Amino acid sequence: MIAKLALIACCTLAAFGAPAPQKVFPYHYAQEDLPNGLRLITVPTDYPNIVATYIVVQTGSRNEVERGHTGFAHLFEHLMFRGTQRFPSTKYDETMRRIGASTNAFTTEDFTCFHTTFSKEDLPTVLDMEADRFRNLKYTEAEFKTEALAVLGEYNKNSSNPFRKLDEVVFDTAFDRHTYKHSVMGFLPDVQAMPNSYDYSLKFFDHYYRPEFTTIIVVGDVKAKDVRKLVDRYWGSWKRGTFKPDIPQEPAQQAPRANHVAWTSPTLPIMTVAYKVPAYTDSNEDSVALDAVASLAFSRNSDLYRKLVIEEQKVDELGADHTDHVDPSLFEITARVKDPADIDYVRDQILATVKSFREKPVDAARLDALRKHQRYAFELQMDDSGAIAEVVAAYVALRRSPETINKIYDRYAELTPQAVQRAAAKYLVEDGRTIVTLTGPEDAK
Amino acid sequence: MKSLLSVLLLAACTNAVAQMKVAELPSKSPLVTFRIVFTTGSAADPPEHPGLAYLTAMMLADGGTREMTYKQIVDAMYPMATSVHAQVDKEMTTFSGETHVDNLDAYYKLLRAMLLDPGWRADDFKRVKEDAINFLRVSLRGNNDEELAKEVLYQNIYQGTPYGHYSVGTVSSLEKITLQQVKDFYHQQYTQANLILGLAGGFPPAFLETMKTDFHKLPEGPGFRPRAQNPALIEHTRAVIVDKDTRSVAYSIGFPISVTRPRNEFVPLLVATSYFGQHRMSGGVLYDAMREKRGLNYGDYAYIEYFPRGMFQFEPSPNLARQYQIFQLWIRPVEPPTAKFTLRLALYELNKLVKNGISEEDFERTREFLGKYANVLERTDSAALGYAIDSLYYSIPPYKQYLKTRLASLTRDEVNAAIRRYIRTDKLVIVAVGKDGEELKKELTSSDPSPMTYNSPKPAAITEEDKTVAQWPIGLRAEDVTVVPVGQVFQ
Numbered sequence: 010m011i012a013k014l015a016l017i018a019c020c021t022l023a024a025f026g027a028p029a030p031q032k033v034f035p036y037h038y039a040q041e042d043l044p045n046g047l048r049l050i051t052v053p054t055d056y057p058n059i060v061a062t063y064i065v066v067q068t069g070s071r072n073e074v075e076r077g078h079t080g081f082a083h084l085f086e087h088l089m090f091r092g093t094q095r096f097p098s099t100k101y102d103e104t105m106r107r108i109g110a111s112t113n114a115f116t117t118e119d120f121t122c123f124h125t126t127f128s129k130e131d132l133p134t135v136l137d138m139e140a141d142r143f144r145n146l147k148y149t150e151a152e153f154k155t156e157a158l159a160v161l162g163e164y165n166k167n168s169s170n171p172f173r174k175l176d177e178v179v180f181d182t183a184f185d186r187h188t189y190k191h192s193v194m195g196f197l198p199d200v201q202a203m204p205n206s207y208d209y210s211l212k213f214f215d216h217y218y219r220p221e222f223t224t225i226i227v228v229g230d231v232k233a234k235d236v237r238k239l240v241d242r243y244w245g246s247w248k249r250g251t252f253k254p255d256i257p258q259e260p261a262q263q264a265p266r267a268n269h270v271a272w273t274s275p276t277l278p279i280m281t282v283a284y285k286v287p288a289y290t291d292s293n294e295d296s297v298a299l300d301a302v303a304s305l306a307f308s309r310n311s312d313l314y315r316k317l318v319i320e321e322q323k324v325d326e327l328g329a330d331h332t333d334h335v336d337p338s339l340f341e342i343t344a345r346v347k348d349p350a351d352i353d354y355v356r357d358q359i360l361a362t363v364k365s366f367r368e369k370p371v372d373a374a375r376l377d378a379l380r381k382h383q384r385y386a387f388e389l390q391m392d393d394s395g396a397i398a399e400v401v402a403a404y405v406a407l408r409r410s411p412e413t414i415n416k417i418y419d420r421y422a423e424l425t426p427q428a429v430q431r432a433a434a435k436y437l438v439e440d441g442r443t444i445v446t447l448t449g450p451e452d453a454k
Numbered sequence: 455m456k457s458l459l460s461v462l463l464l465a466a467c468t469n470a471v472a473q474m475k476v477a478e479l480p481s482k483s484p485l486v487t488f489r490i491v492f493t494t495g496s497a498a499d500p501p502e503h504p505g506l507a508y509l510t511a512m513m514l515a516d517g518g519t520r521e522m523t524y525k526q527i528v529d530a531m532y533p534m535a536t537s538v539h540a541q542v543d544k545e546m547t548t549f550s551g552e553t554h555v556d557n558l559d560a561y562y563k564l565l566r567a568m569l570l571d572p573g574w575r576a577d578d579f580k581r582v583k584e585d586a587i588n589f590l591r592v593s594l595r596g597n598n599d600e601e602l603a604k605e606v607l608y609q610n611i612y613q614g615t616p617y618g619h620y621s622v623g624t625v626s627s628l629e630k631i632t633l634q635q636v637k638d639f640y641h642q643q644y645t646q647a648n649l650i651l652g653l654a655g656g657f658p659p660a661f662l663e664t665m666k667t668d669f670h671k672l673p674e675g676p677g678f679r680p681r682a683q684n685p686a687l688i689e690h691t692r693a694v695i696v697d698k699d700t701r702s703v704a705y706s707i708g709f710p711i712s713v714t715r716p717r718n719e720f721v722p723l724l725v726a727t728s729y730f731g732q733h734r735m736s737g738g739v740l741y742d743a744m745r746e747k748r749g750l751n752y753g754d755y756a757y758i759e760y761f762p763r764g765m766f767q768f769e770p771s772p773n774l775a776r777q778y779q780i781f782q783l784w785i786r787p788v789e790p791p792t793a794k795f796t797l798r799l800a801l802y803e804l805n806k807l808v809k810n811g812i813s814e815e816d817f818e819r820t821r822e823f824l825g826k827y828a829n830v831l832e833r834t835d836s837a838a839l840g841y842a843i844d845s846l847y848y849s850i851p852p853y854k855q856y857l858k859t860r861l862a863s864l865t866r867d868e869v870n871a872a873i874r875r876y877i878r879t880d881k882l883v884i885v886a887v888g889k890d891g892e893e894l895k896k897e898l899t900s901s902d903p904s905p906m907t908y909n910s911p912k913p914a915a916i917t918e919e920d921k922t923v924a925q926w927p928i929g930l931r932a933e934d935v936t937v938v939p940v941g942q943v944f945q
Contacts, residue, residue: 035484059833090736098746102737107819109826111768113734126833128826154910158749165702165787166752166765170597204909273699275941276596277588310532315525322581325588347584378533385554386535392485392552393833449596 036397038411039233046221046249048409049240051233052401054394060229061126061395062135063402064143067224067409068217069119070193071335072254077202079188080160080195081213083116084203087156088210089123090114091148093141101138108134116193119335120406126395129230133239139225140243143218150207157203164200171276172343175447179281179341182268183443187259189338219250224405229394259285259337262441270447277325278346278448282359285441286340289333289407291416296333297424298432299340303329304379305371305429306362307342313362317344323351333407340437349448356444366433370426380421474646474666477842479654479835486558487835488565489652490549490669491773491843494643494678496621497544503631505623508542509579509586510639515540515549516585517578519567524578527564536561538568541773542621543760545678546847548773552836555656562661566668572640579633587628590944594622595698599787599887600765602696603706606943607885608760610694611710611780615683624944645675652843654835685710685778691929693884693898697891698940702787704887705797708780711758711876715775715848721860722872723758723781729812729820730803731756731783734768740783743803747916748908750796751786758782769831772840775847781877790888794897794904797884798926805879805926811870825861828854880929891937899932901925 038052069082092098105112110127125135148156167173177192184190194200225244227236262285287295305311307329309318317324326345332338342363346355391397401411477489499506515538518524531537534557541548549569553561594602605620612618622628649672651665688709713719731738733755736746740754759779761770783804788796812820832838832854841853850856888894897904903924912920 056833058829098736099742102735102742103819106732106735106737106823109823109828109830111735111827111830113768126830128829151910151912155747155749155908158909159745159752162702162745162749162751162753162786162788165789166600166704168701169599172597274596275592277592308532309528319525319581320577322577322584325585347588381533382535384535385533385557388554389485389535389552392483392835395833 039237040410040412041237043220043241043245045245045247046219047240047244047247048224049237050224050226050401050405050411051231051236052226052228052397053231053233054229054397056394057230058128059126059394060129060132060227060231061124061398062139063226063228063398064123064139065224065226065402065405066121066123066217067119067222067406068121069117070191070195071118071188071256072217073188073191073195074254074256075209077199078206078209079191079199080193080203081206081210082121083193083195084157084160084210085213085218086114086116086121086123087160088148088153088214089142089146091146091152091156093145093147095141095145096138101142104134104138110135117406118189118193118338122402122406124395124398124402132227132231132236136239137243140247143223143244144247146214146218153207153210154204160203161200164194164197167194169274171270171272171274171279171447174270174272175279175281175343175445178268178270179283179443179445180339182266182445183262183283183285183339184259186257187336188256189259189334189336216250216252216254219252220244220247221249224409226398226401226405228398228401256336265439266443268443268445270445272447272449274449275451276447276449278349278352278446279343280346280352280356280444280446281341281343282356282363283339283341283443283445284437285337286331286436288336288338291408291413291420294420294424294428295432295436297417297420298429299331299436301371301376301379301424301429302366302433302437303331303340304382305375306366310378313358317355317358323347324355333403335407339443352446352448363433363437366430367437368430368434370430373426376424376426376429380424383421474669475650475846476662476666477650477652477839477846478662479839479842480657481655481835483655483835484555485552485835486555486653486655486657487552487839488550489773489836489839489843490569491650491652492547492644492648493545493650493847494648495543495545495547496619496623497616498639498643498678499619499623503623503627503635504619505586505628506631506635506639507547507643508622509583509628509631510636510643511540511542511547511549512582512586513574513579513636514568514572516582518573518575520571520573521567523573523575527568530560530564534561538565541771543774544617544621544776546773546775550836558657558661562665569644570668570671574633574637576633579636583628583631586622587625590622590625590628595940595943598765599698599700599702599704600706600784601763602943603704603885603887604762604782604784606694606696607706607708607782607883608780610883610885611708612685612778615685616681617685617776617778620944622944626945641673642675643678644672645677646670646672647675647677650843650846652839654839682777684712688881688883690931690934691880691882691884692934693886693895693930693936695891695894695935695937696885696887696940696943697889697937698887699889700887702888703790703793703894704787705785705800706782706885707785707800707882708782709878709882711779711781713758713876714777714779715759715844716850719872719876720758721857721864722869723876725817725820725824725861725864725869726807726812726873726877727756727758727781728824729816730807732823733757733761733764733770739807740800740803744785744796744799748799748906750792750799751788753786754800755784756782757784769837772837772844775844792906793886793888793894795906795924797898797928798904799923801879801928802923802926804877808873808877808879811873812866814866817866817869821861821864825858828857884930895932895935895937898928899930899935901927
């Protein structure tokens with residue numbers, strides 16, 4: 010499964026049991042490092058019976074630096090279910106079913122996450138089986154080739170969605186060198202050629218499935234010291250690796266770019282206006298200021314949404330995506346336009362909105378509303394242990410610690426209208442812009 | 455954090471307010487979850503106006519109230535990070551939402567006005583209607599071959615009955631529906647008799663009484679019960695091929711079963727389908743045969759209850775309770791050269807299930823799985839509340855308890871008897887979404903073998919089995935296949 014994590018609002022986290030009167034995140038967590046570099050984060054909650062484990066490996070499509078091997082991080086998400094000598098895939102599946110676990114995995118540009126939700130008495134079984142496959146994954150070349158076909162099947166089931174194609178072309182157009190150029194799924198020719206890369210797959214596993222790239226998050230009806238004992242037992246002797254990934258840097262974009270996708274099935278026209286923006290940071294205002302622009306300028310609450318969607322009814326979907334990333338990535342505004350004749354008008358409206366955010370500070374009352382929105386959105390999404398683990402996993406992928414949630418929330422508290430304007434003026438600029446349109450057969454311009 | 459479920463039907467009290475159907479699940483959570491269900495839906499659409507129930511619900515959830523415009527509602531909800539979501543199915547229309555207890559009064563005030571005092575503005579109606587039409591024209595037909603196959607299957611099986619149209623309606627019907635018809639539908643169907651109020655989380659004790667008093671404003675109404683009408687018998691296996699320009703072929707296959715949640719055979723059949731193809735999990739028979747062993751696609755699953763949007767979620771949405779269900783196979787998109795082999799393999803595996811049933815070991819394992827999986831199913835307040843409402847609708851005990859109790863006494867023989875009685879391999883409806891529909895029709899209706907080749911050596915057991923599968927009868931006659939251009943689906 011491929012996941013693109015939506016913007017997650019942030020909060021403060023109680024650091025190691027310290028009193029936290031103003032905190033919106035009510036859970037105390039333990040963060041511990043094993044001598045081999047493996048990190049363990051345990052978050053006891055008062056949701057009874059259920060435990061969720063989220064195991065984050067800091068490798069995603071970003072790490073696919075070799076030409077012809079895009080899509081490998083995601084392929085590995087699949088291969089990890091192929092089993093070991095001790096727990097062949099049938100035994101792994103049987104055990105997961107016997108314990109009534111819900112288990113799956115997803116891959117993003119920056120990380121791969123394996124998650125399981127189950128009843129608390131089965132924690133030793135789950136940690137044992139997970140440790141075994143992270144350390145002793147074993148698959149034959151024939152099994153590898155079959156699994157590569159399942160990945161092609163996943164590409165196929167996604168391929169009828171024009172939004173996916175549009176996003177693929179936006180990143181391919183905007184980036185020249187950095188691996189964000191390709192999607193998590195990978196380029197189609199690479200996906201089709203995957204079955205021939207068995208040897209490369211072994212190398213990929215050897216590089217990245219190592220304790221120093223891995224963080225185990227355990228959330229639910231648990232005690233931190235019990236979890237630590239189990240993790241020591243099953244994961245303690247896992248060997249640290251030596252590989253250091255060398256991700257190419259993207260040179261600064263010098264001029265605006267544009268592209269077009271001719272979609273062969275009927276669709277409404279879709280457009281993305283994207284800007285190059287910096288990597289996730291909790292040490293200055295950039296990330297939160299751009300989050301604020303995304304929400305205040307393009308969410309359902311925005312003036313542009315009111316104009317284009319509610320009043321003029323020229324657009325049926327409008328929104329901005331500013332997903333946190335390890336490296337500089339894109340701020341994307343996407344609109345689906347009802348009438349092809351309005352494509353240019355809608356683009357101009359989006360550009361005018363961006364310009365107004367560059368030129369004027371936002372209303373302070375709206376910024377306060379945003380702060381409230383972020384805080385409540387964060388609390389509302391934490392409605393069970395699995396959901397809490399998923400939130401923590403997204404931040405762990407960026408900074409390997411939930412502590413970054415504390416910091417980013419502090420940045421929200423400090424955010425001023427002027428800072429929002431500064432970020433818009435600095436990053437949402439013409440030279441860093443890429444516009445891609447997608448139209449169906451009847452809508453050709 | 456969750457307290458014991460208390461589903462209350464306060465029939466003993468003396469006034470109508472107290473008699474309102476309520477599902478409540480109080481807890482210490484800082485969040486409050488609402489599920490307000492009207493036991494009416496697209497089965498109540500007049501035959502000439504499919505989509506009326508859907509448009510009515512969307513006007514409430516995505517439109518203004520008498521006092522506030524839609525934009526004002528969106529703005530008011532923004533700082534609370536809340537919304538109201540509507541789900542419309544055959545017999546249930548659900549409005550759901552969640553708020554932090556800090557904002558309970560403010561949120562409820564908006565929700566109450568949306569449901570009890572709608573604004574009925576013409577510009578909201580135009581937008582909501584266009585959204586529904588574009589959903590059918592673009593999102594369903596164009597963007598999601600798998601959901602399209604599933605909904606065409608349901609439509610085909612239930613044709614001529616109140617279940618015989620997709621809940622969103624058809625493009626031509628939606629275009630004609632007027633705002634007055636929507637208002638009339640609201641006044642007729644949004645009644646106290648059809649209402650179930652659901653509330654979970656950290657709400658104050660008096661809150662539910664306030665809600666009941668407020669919703670007492672609705673007319674009492676006679677209560678909607680859909681006309682009882684079984685789907686027509688399927689005489690021969692038939693197929694609908696939806697012809698569209700797409701990379702691969704997506705299948706949905708099924709037939710009606712007369713088993714719903716309260717029936718004694720429900721849990722035995724649930725065990726059988728979980729064993730055969732538990733949704734989005736590895737280890738099912740179909741998944742293993744098709745994806746794990748042969749790499750044909752991304753996954754293959756089986757169902758005995760309606761499960762829309764399965765590509766986006768791991769657990770089913772509650773409040774899709776129905777009086778009629780089908781047994782359904784979901785075969786995820788396959789490369790066109792393997793389309794015929796894949797269909798044969800699905801039918802071959804189904805035949806094995808019917809012929810051999812479930813082994814004692816698989817039975818025990820699946821039983822244990824479902825008993826524990828019930829905890830996972832109801833792990834959020836919203837899901838637990840949804841299941842409580844469904845149990846109220848079906849007049850069964852709380853679902854988790856119902857499932858566990860029945861599983862505890864279940865025998866393998868009961869499962870195998872249910873398989874033999876309800877699962878079949880003929881008289882099916884097959885829906886395929888793919889390109890070159892006429893070619894696909896020729897292929898699927900010919901008895902020519904469809905040998906399979908692989909990119910890697912396969913164990914002898916698989917190559918031997920493939921020889922049988924390559925010739926497995928599909929049982930589809932050319933006169934029973936309809937090829938429909940995608941533009942005509944849900945038109």
